[in-house]
Amino acid sequence: MSSYKVTYFNITALGEPIRFLLSYGGQDFEDNRITLGKGKGGEQWEKLKPSTPFGQMPLLEVDGKVAHQHLAICRYLGKKFGLVGDNDWEALQIDTIADTVNDYRLKLVPTYWIDDEELKEKNYAEAIKTTIPFYLERINDLAESGYLANGKLSWADVHLAALLDYLSMLTRFSIVDKYPNLKKVQNNVLALPSIKAYLAKRPKTDF
């Protein structure tokens, strides 16, 4: 049995899908949470950053070997735990929707994670008319079965469910309240006993 260590800020965001997937797989893991401070992430992160492969978290250590890039890590864990579909085409559908959810997140970065308040609000005013409905309507349409791809549970569902609180924060409204199929995806993942157990014990954080 492998030993796992997740290193990320003490928030949900990009670390949470990894924590969810390890929980889904029934794996104990060291949950190494870095204090999120002001400015560029905080003092603890500024010390750690130069030792990371590309100055980014989350990191996953597997038996002491370090991995980065959250989507690549999620796919790796998805393989371990049988969440990558039954053939190459199904795996492609899973990868595609996970990348699309990630595109959505990245497109909202300039509406939230910039200092210039005026530009931030200008960007949000544009996004609420374009990116936000465009992406969420299409992703919602794909999830009618309650799953994002292939009509069954995959790591893309676990990834999205873990990320939803963060995405709703960026979006500035509750995604699942407005998009019922995404609520179904969330319900399907949060109803899993392994995820329930993780949620019951995870630290309370601002987001």
Add this chain to the structure above:
Amino acid sequence: MSSYKVTYFNITALGEPIRFLLSYGGQDFEDNRITLGKGKGGEQWEKLKPSTPFGQMPLLEVDGKVAHQHLAICRYLGKKFGLVGDNDWEALQIDTIADTVNDYRLKLVPTYWIDDEELKEKNYAEAIKTTIPFYLERINDLAESGYLANGKLSWADVHLAALLDYLSMLTRFSIVDKYPNLKKVQNNVLALPSIKAYLAKRPKTDF
């Protein structure tokens, strides 16, 4: 044998890795090139766009079924053609560096693909001091063997080699002239007979 159709602008950029990989796999494919016009991509693209899954190209059709998201497509083709490593950890290394190359590309978007000339130059002035050396030095370090991951050819090498001209355009200097290990990756891919044959017949385009 499957039938393949690639739909993308008549440029290299994100379509070229798919064209390279199909060529590597010895697959004939329909190379459907959309005229790149001014503004939002041009008239032909504006007509096609609403029929695409998320308003983006490239698209790959496999036996009439449509796929999008260029990295997901590259991984799918990589699996078909034996370019995904020998185990899950190797596949993770390949996925990770491909995502990192993609991060680099995305970080340069505000230095190139925006209309505000002053902001664009401000963004580039910042990137040339930070993002550009930070990423390229680290990616170059990883590629000492002439391959980006696991010391052997993977779809991440083919992806990078196909994207290098475009990345050099965004970077505003020749990446391979400055980073010798990335030149090795390029040489290793361009020396493949299947890629040579594709390059000999591909249309000449501006980039």
